[in-house]
Amino acid sequence: MTEEASGFLDVEALLESSEPRPGGTWLWYAAGAFLLLILVSSYLAGRSIAGPWLVELVSTMSMMALVGGMGYMAWAGGRAVIREQQQVEAIEELVLLRRWSEAAEMLRRLLSRPARTPQARVQSLVYLASVLGRYHRWADAITVYEYLLDLDVLDPDASYGLQLGRAMAMLHEDRLFDVDRVIGELRRQCEGRMPGGLALVEIYRDVKTGHPQEAIELFELHQEAMRRQLGMRVADAHALVARAYDLVGRPVEAAAAYERATLLAPEAELSRRYAEVAAIAGKYAAAQRPERQAA
């Protein structure tokens, strides 16, 4: 599947179709049928022409069928929940492995029908936002992030992470006024949290809006926090600060930062993530993985 073909992820339709249906109504119907059966069998026991034994036999068989049917429905429901959870885990793996087209297709199938549990739906929507970001569909990604944040079902840390994702998507969409507001909110919530994620958003904002010196200062201030918090994604910060050094005319530092960035992530991937980084691709030497050197 090409990146253009991923347009089939119709976000509005998926949000609507994945709404969980109110469940458990069958239990009340079954309980009603159960009660009715007892009453009818009791009433007919003394009046049946065929004799009470026939009524007793029919009512016992019906009771067993009802209990068996309820047991089967509970078992089948449980199995469906497990299958759904397995699908969500498979999507998580595909996203982690960056097999985006397969993840997109699986998400489309999963979200095209009502979710069994709200948790699985929320998890799937978080992955949907990631996949949309990979295909540069930032407006759709923002829609998903805002929908999730409006649901208000996530714990504060997860909600903070989603707000960071939304801020990044807004920056890509050039919604700079909204980003400033969101960054202000995030700063207020940042207390007690590692500031690495927020620092990356702010560095990107500064590079994008032509404030490279501020980006460099932020990088130097939060380098340690970003390293601890972002893992391999700290490559993004090195790549953006390389662009910042390039903008202020410090090519030596820019080359060193670019080399550090490409030591952690492939050059093509960094260019794909940020148009600003793509602008310096080829200008500075990228680090090479050993097997590439051998080839």
Place this chain on the structure above:
Amino acid sequence: MISAQTAIARLRWDLAISTLLHRMLIGAALLTMFADAVFGDRFFRGSLLLAVIGTVWLVLMFRSVKGSQIAAASPMLIAAGQWDQAEQVIDQALRGFSLIRVVKLRALHHLAMLRHAQRQWAETAVLCQALLEQKLAAATGLSRSARLMLANALLEAGDLAGTYHALVALYQQRLSLNEALQLTSIQADYLARVQAWESLAEGIEKKVELAELMPPEPSARTQALLALAAKHVGRGDWERYLRRRVELLADVKELVAHRPELGSLWA
């Protein structure tokens, strides 16, 4: 604080009671149907008794499902570092009755996760071993996670033979990506401790790719161990490449303090 031995004893007792209750309910239902066929109408109405048994079963199942929903919160609490709250939730799940045996096993599994997060290696190992004794744990996939925790706990406690046996058992199982990542991290640590440098450096490209997918701390440690293996087998290109990466990913002093053998990379 719940002791491992108390939790295990409670689990065994509850599993026995749950099995007994299951069998009693099925037995009572069968007996009712038999009695109904033989004595029907003269002494009692079988359908009414069946309804009572069905209701008891439904109520117990409902309570069990409620209990499992409460216990489901503990992994998130553990991940968020809210250990006291997690301990309370697990204690509640372990004390409560459940007709569904998996609910009890999950509660014990969550306790093992908590002790693992608290770096209480001996308690973690005891809990994981108790879980692995249960056949149902294998059927529900809990055994893979328990074995991974066991391998890590034994490794941290310095029991290399025990770690080896736990790792070997995992090679025979189909693992999820997250489990495979954990296994790679533990295996790298184990191979470095037994100084099996050739084995550790074997397929280094693939192992580096897996390490890139790990969370920050194990990712940096695994790449450092792979750099050390590359150094020992004379692959200077990989040693330099990975060492420089580790310098960008972790505080080298902290890393060496935790794994002194890595000091030779920066000597």
